[in-house]
Amino acid sequence: MLSIEDSKDDLIRRKRIKLVFKILSLIILIIILIYLFIYLLETHSMPFYIAFLIVLFLFLFFLGFVLKNKKRSILSLFPAFRESSKMEDRQKEYIKQLSRKPRPDILQFNYQKPLIEKCPNCGIILANFMKKCPNCNYEL
Numbered sequence: 611m612l613s614i615e616d617s618k619d620d621l622i623r624r625k626r627i628k629l630v631f632k633i634l635s636l637i638i639l640i641i642i643l644i645y646l647f648i649y650l651l652e653t654h655s656m657p658f659y660i661a662f663l664i665v666l667f668l669f670l671f672f673l674g675f676v677l678k679n680k681k682r683s684i685l686s687l688f689p690a691f692r693e694s695s696k697m698e699d700r701q702k703e704y705i706k707q708l709s710r711k712p713r714p715d716i717l718q719f720n721y722q723k724p725l726i727e728k729c730p731n732c733g734i735i736l737a738n739f740m741k742k743c744p745n746c747n748y749e750l
């Protein structure tokens with residue numbers, strides 16, 4: 611019982627440390643970006659909106675590193691794909707059932723002549739409608 615509570619406390623502490631770390635890194639990031647903003651405006655005499663856009667881009671870029679959560683598939687955002695595991699299970703079951711039953715229909719197919727063939731005399735690749743090899747004049 612005690613150990614479970616200890617581990618819970620540990621977990622909460624770890625979460626708090628992570629949160630503090632995140633907030634600190636965000637503050638540092640914002641300070642750096644503000645300095646960069648001022649630097650861009652004063653030393654390069656950049657237009658305000660371009661400096662703002664650069665800083666905004668950098669902020670969002672590094673925000674991704676600070677706020678990275680568990681990796682999540684983008685498909686989980688769409689409700690239609692959320693039950694894909696069920697669908698997969700159903701598909702697997704279906705495939706299992708198929709593989710159990712004997713399937714004579716699998717052998718029912720029409721034979722088609724291959725689209726290309728080799729000349730039996732010289733080995734050049736020919737279309738299947740050719741009657742005569744253009745290379746060696748061999749009658750097919």
Ligand SMILES: [Zn+2]
Pocket residue numbers: 729730731732733734743744745746747748
């Ligand atoms: Zn030939």
